[in-house]
Amino acid sequence: MFITFEGPDGSGKSTVIKAVYERLINDGYSVILTREPGGTPIAEKIRDVILDNSNTALDARTEALLYAASRRQHLVEKIWPAIKEGKIVLCDRFLDSSLAYQGEGRKLGIENILNVNLFATENTYPDLTLFFNISPEEGLKRVSKDKKRVADRLDNENANFHQEVYNGFLKVNSMYKDRIQVIDATKSLNEVIENAYKIIKSKLEN
Ligand code: TYD
Numbered sequence: 001m002f003i004t005f006e007g008p009d010g011s012g013k014s015t016v017i018k019a020v021y022e023r024l025i026n027d028g029y030s031v032i033l034t035r036e037p038g039g040t041p042i043a044e045k046i047r048d049v050i051l052d053n054s055n056t057a058l059d060a061r062t063e064a065l066l067y068a069a070s071r072r073q074h075l076v077e078k079i080w081p082a083i084k085e086g087k088i089v090l091c092d093r094f095l096d097s098s099l100a101y102q103g104e105g106r107k108l109g110i111e112n113i114l115n116v117n118l119f120a121t122e123n124t125y126p127d128l129t130l131f132f133n134i135s136p137e138e139g140l141k142r143v144s145k146d147k148k149r150v151a152d153r154l155d156n157e158n159a160n161f162h163q164e165v166y167n168g169f170l171k172v173n174s175m176y177k178d179r180i181q182v183i184d185a186t187k188s189l190n191e192v193i194e195n196a197y198k199i200i201k202s203k204l205e206n
Pocket of ligand 1: 008009010014036037051067092093094095097098099101102152154155
């Protein structure tokens with residue numbers, strides 16, 4: 001079972017994924033928790049290039065290809081082997097982030113980014129995706145309140161970019177209605193965790 005968590009910056013998905021991971025481990029499931037871009041040493045090196053604030057010359061298509069490259073390396077080294085061993089894989093961001101950020105945010109086109117990614121992933125889609133729904137304004141407000149958080153190259157894009165990314169996510173949600181479940185991320189953290197956990201449990205028990 002391959003489950004991904006998606007949403008705008010500041011949606012809380014990274015906190016929720018950790019809590020859900022702990023609960024599934026407590027229930028006795030064999031689970032791994034991973035993230036994109038990154039998840040393996042090579043993919044983390046690619047991540048550093050992508051998110052480095054000093055890489056102001058990084059071209060949008062290069063950025064899209066780097067995300068896809070890091071995704072492939074992550075699949076080969078970590079996700080596919082874990083799935084083969086029968087583990088549940090929880091991944092913080094995956095394909096849909098590229099469709100929204102690079103396809104819509106960078107205006108490269110959702111179809112183009114999908115094609116590049118299907119080459120990279122050999123048509124691997126998650127079994128289930130949770131989308132943590134919060135407006136980009138609310139999300140960015142939360143990000144700026146979090147003193148520990150260092151803004152990366154994507155966080156530092158302007159409000160218009162984040163609005164385009166959000167529009168991209170809404171398009172992607174409607175393209176994959178069966179796979180993507182939308183969770184209201186404006187509720188209390190406990191409620192959001194509970195909702196995410198319930199959806200995953202019902203998928204696992206089916
Ligand atoms: P992430 O580490 O998930 O940051 P956050 O904690 O803010 O969610 O991702 C880093 C940034 O990379 C984030 O702004 C989203 C962006 N991103 C893309 O643009 N395309 C992608 O394919 C992925 C996976 C992430």
